[in-house]
Amino acid sequence: MTFLSPYLLLFLLVLPALWWLVRAIPPQPRRQRFPSLILLRTLSPTRQDAARTPLWLLILRMAALALLILAFSQPLYIPQQNHQTPQNLLLILDNDWAATPHWEDRKKHALALGEATLRSGGHVALLLSAPEADGHMPHLLQPADRMALQQVLAGLSAQPWPSDRKALARELQALGPKLRDTTVITLSDGVAQPGDEALQSSLQPAQRKEDIRWPRCDLLRLSIQHSPHVMVQAETLPDCPKQTLRLLGMKLGTSNHFTTQANALLPTGAPHELESLLPDSSSLDALSLPSVPGPAGIVLLPGKAGQRRIGLLRTNGDDTPLTGSNFYLARAMQAVIPYQEGTADSLLPRHPDIMIATDGTLSGTALDDVLAWVRKGGILIRFAGPDLARQSQQTMKNDEAALLPVPLLSGMRQLGGPMSWGTPQKLAPFPINTPFAGLTIPDDATIFRQLLAQPTDDLSRHVWATLTDGTPLVTARREGRGLTVLFHITPTADWSSLPLSGLFPQMMERLITRTPTMQQTDDTSHTQSDSLAPWRVLNTDKTLGLPAPSVRPLLKTTDQAVDALHQVGFYGGAAQHHPLNLADNQRPLADEMALGSLRPAGQAVLEHPLWPALLLLALGLLLLDLCLSLGRSGLFRLSRRAVLGLGAGLLAGGLQAPSLHATDINQAVPAAALATRLAHIQTGDATTDDAVQQGLEGLTAFLNQRSTTHLDHPVGVVPGQDDLAFYPLLYWPIIPGTHLDDAGKAALKAYIQHNGMILIDEMGAGGAMDGTDGSATRTALKNATEGLPIPSLTTLNEQHTLSHTFYLLHDFPGRIAGQPVYVARQGNDDSENVSPVIIGNADWAHAWAVDRNGEHPFAVIPDGESQRTLAYRFGFNTIIYALTGNYKNDQRHYPEMLKRLKNGPDDGSDGPDESEAP
Template sequence: MIFLTPLALIGLLALPLIWWLIKATPPLPRTQVFPSLMVLRRLHPRREDTVRAPLWLLILRVTAAALLIVGLAQPVHRPQEIAAAGHSGRLILILDDGWSAAPHWSERLRAARALGDRALQQGREVVLLRAARGDDGALPEPLVTRDAARFDDTVQRLRPAPWPVDRHALVAALAQFKASGDSVTILADGVATSDDTALRQALDGIGPVSDMRWPACDIATLGATSGDDLHVRVSALPCGTRHFQVRARNAEGGTLGVYPLDLPGGAAQAEATLPLPPALRNQTARLTLSNDENAGNGTVGPATIRLLDEGDRRRPVGLLSMQGDDTPLVGAGFYLNHALGPLAELHQGTAQQLLTGALSVLIAPDGTLSQDNTRKRVADWVRKGGELIRFAGPALAADSDTPNVAEPLLPVALMSGVRQLGGPMSWGTPQKLAAFPDDSPFAGLNAPPEVTISRQVLARPAADLNDHVWARLTDGTPLVTATSYGHGEIVLFHVTAGADWSSLPLSGLFPDMLQRLIQRSAGLRGGAPVATLAPAATLDADGLLGAPPSGARPLAAADFSKTVPSAEHPPGLYGPRAQRRALNLGDNMPNLMPEPRLGTPILPVGAQADQPIGPILLAIGLVLLLLDLLLSLRRRGLLGRLAVLAALLPLAGHAETQTPPDVPPAALQTRLAYVVTGHDDVDEASREGLAGLSTYASDRSSAQLGPPDAIHPGQDDLAFYPLIYWPVTPDTQADAKRTAALNSFMAHGGIILIDTQGAGSDLDPDGAHEATAALKRATDGLAVPPLMKLDDHHVLGHTFYLLHDFPGRVAGQPVWVARGGDESLDDVSPVIIGAGDWAHAWAVGADGNHPYAVIPGGDEQRVQAYRFGVNIVLYALTGNYKADQMKVPALLERMGQ
């Protein structure tokens, strides 16, 4: 133990004086009632002396004073010494500060400060070396100092880098510190590199080496590859079997999906497929990796974050269809379906059907835009930013002969008729494709020599025709032309989408060209794909996107698949928004392997900062003084009086607030309840959802709701709850006890909200069949009355808020309630059934944010979901009083008033 303010110990010299003063101070004289004053006259004291304080009281007071004096001297406790003893030379402290040091960063800084401070107190010089390159791309200059304040200030401001350490540069930096008497301590991250052997040799040439490490269970990387589904790969250092979760999150941080992934003990990596529906995949901005200890927030660091770029998106594409165009090997729809199926989220139908939803691209084969009203509708959509891809054919060739066609939706003017290349009625031969121009979106694609064009619609010659051509035939005639139209774009293939005019739809070039065009739907207008992409936003050590560091350099587009992030190319997003590419730590890094020991192993336990014990001594001294005060009051007879006054304080209010131990909280406060499903993620979402709804309803209505309760129908008493939320999962089975309890609950006025959680929607497009079967099992034996579809005429549509639809996390799903006319239930529906996934829309996390995204309406849809929830709560609390109010005029008329 050492003292930071040793001069304060001079106060200990005053302890004898304090002892003398306390000893000479008498207590209050004792009061004695005598029977007669005559007795006093006969009393003659033999000696006069001061009454002395007892010894235990003297010791108590002196001890309190001593503790206060010693505490003011700021004593600190120093853990066991682990610095190399017997060395008078420098301490070279090497700090691994790459991405893999982030999980235990605060502990590393505490250890570095402890090691450096102890060496400085021994009169040694400290050299601090950092192993990762800085923001400027160079290895930071070593800190050489004997000043403890400067050293501590420098260490406190250090932050880990979001890229790996550079062992090669570290070896070069160590060359200047070879001197006898020096010792080295490296705070290693434990991740092997190709330069570990060279580092070990460089360290051995300096002096004794100590290697301090932390558990490697938190070090892992997350990589992914894109296809029809996202395939993720997790690599981690050996640390036994671990259970990870991969979360898909949108740009606002909302959770779109959670997928478990187990890494067996001893395995270097684990892989899994994330079956994200296309609607959610298009909204996913990043994947995060978390383990059991931090399942809600994700493991800290850029290595456990996988950013998604434009190449990972699945854009919704609409295909205008006509009767018979999907005929195998003949219809245009047949070829387009086969070409687009693996590339995009494809929807087919009429213009009216397709344009009511969200689309990035609209593909119009020949003849699908022949109606004026259809062309006007499509033109309005393109002007707002849509991408229209048209194919020529006989119908378009006929329209080109018709003057003054409203909204022609063509990038260039066309000549009348069809150009025939080859065949008995033509002198020409089928033409091949020319190389794509450098300024074309198809630049870089190889034109197969077997692709030939036998018929085409020709573009009318114009001065600016070359500005609109993206692909040509070998004779120079345009094959693909395009132009901007409002905020959107129109692209025309001068051939059909089938194999009757060309062999293009039969080649592998056709889906590649369509893919390039679909990628343009993000907003790229004009110019070829950028060959070199500049950093736009990069990740820091905490996994947050921010401005690129000063040393960040552009990266060639062809190198993204093989580049490991570094100081020159930090992990993050590169390029303009429409061509944005993501560089991720986990995509190109090899499997993580443990790093061999670089010196004598030492544990971080001893490398702890000095622990101040002065505040503890001061607290104990003050407690002793308080005890002395209480004892003094007791000796003077005042403590009893204080106890009597405390007993007379009004305690009635406190007594009224006491609750008998057998009364459940729901009996004293209105609460909502949810049925426990046994799935932790579903039950947690139900709890967060009802908690969010309770807070929302309490803030905006007179209903004051407490926190929700988790219940097991058939085991718990349901009589205290007005509303029970029941999320039905695919594994839900029939239960006689549960059914009997819920029937009794509904018969006594309770309402059950049954939710199949988005089954059949974009959230879970393949789960409708399983959800229907589970719903039948769940309601088997349940007294469900005849149902009807909920509309805005029902009381639920105007119980508190006026509503026209009733969305949850997903919109557009029907909601079913009891058909009116049941007098036994006062015309109140005892059950509400839907697939809106309301709990996830209502959910509020521990940080006060909404952890789950709503689809597709965003914040406005969430507000509507909350309002529907408030209507349900007030409907459960008040029944059909709103409907009764509608009958007031008729009642007054019958009463003659």
């Protein structure tokens, strides 16, 4: 044990003087006259007076003072060290993804080691092995004292990417001769990574080297492979015992948060086919091991069909019921994805990702528009037919030929029948590098007719499926930044039985989900079209967030592994969802070579301050002294049992007082208190709640792009269950059936009384898009707001602060226009307070809404996008109004102030009368 302020122990010499002082000055005796001996017999003493202080009370007081002196001397309990404390200590702390399982314990070990060196008067330096988010290595940290070391370690967190051992080796080499008298202790993650040899070589000059490691089999990493089936594996280090973990199938929601859709059991150590574990995995966006923290416990899956916009291009004569091409395609697409059907003029303005065209000709502006769309990145899937068979490759225009992946021979090939020597052909196994790889081909899928491709030198490069005789069935070719795919048969049953089999919808599903990620480029140059911009990155808590500006695009032509500049996440935008996972393009897990004498990590024993317990015990003894003194004076009585119980309780409390160590203080902070965000009151109707969530997401993005305010993702709340105090603005959609229980009304009442603001929206009830008279919604609004402290309301006009908080607004439309907006009525003194309630019927949420593809899913009437802009501006003003109040209210006094400033000095008067000042 040691003392941080040992000089205060000199006050212990004062204790004998206190003894002498108490004995030299005894209490003054009290005199009392006795009127009669008879009265004296009936008296009973109510207080005890002594000539001097009792010995036990003197000892109690001296013990309390001694404990106070000891407490202010700040004694520390120092655990016994099993090794020599170095004077120059260099700590190397692995802070990459593999350090996540024991991260807090690693920091405690680093703090215990550093405290011992600093206490002995030595020097401590700290190096981190993982680069920062900008790709640069952290600088060498040199805390001067114990508190500085605590602050440094408290601010560290494990990074969701691997370490850079080569850069760490260069940092050590830069220290040069300083390592010769330095002890280097590495708190390693135990995983082999590139640069281990360079790191070990750079540590050779060190005076002493130690390598502290945690249990190796606690480390797991989830990985996924496409070969050709989707295989998932929970990787461990070699020779670790097998265990069974719970695997969750996750779905990405509109707010970029994952929700669990399915679960299964996954044994460790070997790959398992995903379809056998989770049969409905085609709709999943991620797989997660809840027992594995950080990015090692989750893999992201490629973008699904449901995330793409599909258009079915209508041509003449193909929509005959039960037999037309569109009928077969529609039946196949129903099992894959919702789609939109129309002509080129109606589909292209909707910005589809993929268009499917049946047999027919495109001409004029439609041909030019579709070709331009493909060259900008669109995917066109075509089917053959009689019209395409009649066209000659020599007479075909260049634009028409550009929409075909390969040149075609004129005419149609007949397989089987009385006029043919051939027989119907079956499908050959699909090549491994195509979207159809791994699909099972049924025996009843036969081809009767097909269009043949002209033999060329590079024909094999464009073939995705063939018949058993080797002739192409599906071909594909890159056109600009897009892709054209051709089925050499019709989608109907007149050329083949393939559309009648279960293989046909599976092939369509593979085309839609995997074609955008296929690398079908003919060159290897890294052009702009070969890069995928970061869309969302994975945080350490397994949630998706916006990428930092330092995150670089992902090149499709290279096998990029995860690093600080290419983080785990989705690349390519909301429609493509190309994932980069932690295990992608990485070696299997292996043990790292020892960087010194190996030492297993035990339980870190830190220095414990003893003065809190001593101080509490001293104060308890003083309290006990006070109680005993009052009892002796007769003010109240204390039994001996009570005295003994009070003393025992104080002693036990002092001995069990927790030490106030900085690293042991963990206060639960609500997530809503860590960032400013909007919130909406959930209605219980999934459609309405999803639309409102999308609306607040769109409004938040609009505000973050156009101001320095940064709001986090909005959330849905339930009054009475969630704490509303953290949200500056609540959006409350009112629908028929909306109601609040007593707890909800009490929560909203407290929210309004504590300066909260509620935007109440009747969601266009009774309007052109509602189809009702709105009476049910108005009744629900009346019932829900009954008992709330809503002030007198008036119509919002141009003079109100809300109309010019940021944008100057004359109208306040939402999805529909022309609806009045109500705010609190101004006071009698013509001053304007902040309105706690804003009520309208413009349906602002649907006007603000933005879907996962960045599009506006809901139309606004009657003025379209210009009206949507005004709706965004109203929402912008409302948020600024909720955050800043009526600071813009002074603008109405500006004309009078300018007038007085202009006329005051020139009119010869002494200035304006104070009673007339605005």
